[in-house]
Amino acid sequence: MENLRKYLAECIGTFFLVFVGTTTAVIFNPKAGIPSIVGIALAFGLALMMVYYTFGRFSGGHVNPAVSLAKFFDNQLDLPELIGYIIAQIVGAILGSLALFVILKNIPNVQISVYGLGANGFGSQSSTNFTLTGALFTEIILTAMFVLVVLGVTSKSEYNGIGGFVIGLALTVVHLIGIPLTGTSVNPARSLAPALVLAISTGKTVALSQVWVFIVAPLIGALLATIIWKAFNLDK
Template identity: 50%
Template sequence: MNKYVAEFIGTMILVFFGTGTAVVTSGLTAGIAGSFVGVMAIALAFGLTIVAGAYAIGHISGCHVNPAVSLGVFMAGRMDAKDFGGYVIAQIIGAFAGTGLLQFIVSSSNTLKGLGANGYGTASAVGLNMGGAFVVETFLTFVFVLVILGVTSSEKTSSIAGIVIGATLTMVHLIGIPLTGTSVNPARSLSPAVFLGGEALSQVWLFIVAPLVGAAIAAIVHRGWFSNDED
């Protein structure tokens, strides 16, 4: 149960700080320079939250805080089906708790709006279509999960895993934010979409399916070519 509680808390914090930074910066930045600052701030918010979470709850649950990560770990043979199901449920509930807290803050403001939902087409900052968004989310999640499986596969690198994973999440957000808002995490995408409804909810399927596909491919590649004796 401690593992599931840790995943709940970790995902709640990730969603609140990550999407919350997206909400706050969207109201404070304008123009090219402002957009750059916004992208950097959001990317760092997600990355630094993972670093903090890794050292706060990593020793309890591994700090997956992401159903796609849990799927990759499960397919890599590092967790059983029971824990996989428990992790995903805890992560989804935690995501809704984080978005619920953010919704309360947004509703208490006269200027803040949105909840950091992902999107494509008119909901994408660059007008990326559905096919492009699917490829982006699949590839970014593939890279993210492949790094996680690699850096946590050996005791030699596990001590720096939190920093490496946080830096990688920052990296994928730097390119992903203008394209789709960057999901790579079905729980992070589902909760804002449900709260907002409308277009965000109609598009959320992509940000659930594509990250899971990317994570599955990463697990297959890792087990097939990159695993070692300690893995």
């Protein structure tokens, strides 16, 4: 029952994050300039803050396979829990993308194949025509930065009061950097869901063909963050 509650919290929390973040990303087109980029970044950060303070006491508020993987490497999750968390996160993310799909279908004259569902991308799918190598490097670095903050903030119980604020702010910061480049993933579930729903609903498979980058790079970033974190805690 305890694990079921954790998985349900991760599912609902990931739904919150993906729905709020990607809906804002579609409404506030990042090509519109700095105000839109700031708005999207804040939406993701504030959504994560909401999730952390609502569901964090049940599951830790990971809502991100990269964070859960780092917690596994740091011996805070066992393998069955890790698998359960990731499945719950993917289901929640898909539900979030489906909710956005339903909203867009009810707006007259909106072509979902054109607007998209907030999927990540590089090359022609990036507002800056960012390269594959650049996307991999950026997502690894941004994820490592974000996950390192999560590991640090959640390492002591006395940080609980400000934990959600700091983690939400960290997600906002990495989005400010990554939105013009890849749309910012740092979260495989957040990237897989819109790419998958977009491919199934419209037949547009470009985002799905590129999604491996936004799965592999964040997971490598999580491993890098864990290595750095453990290096700072060798004496413990």
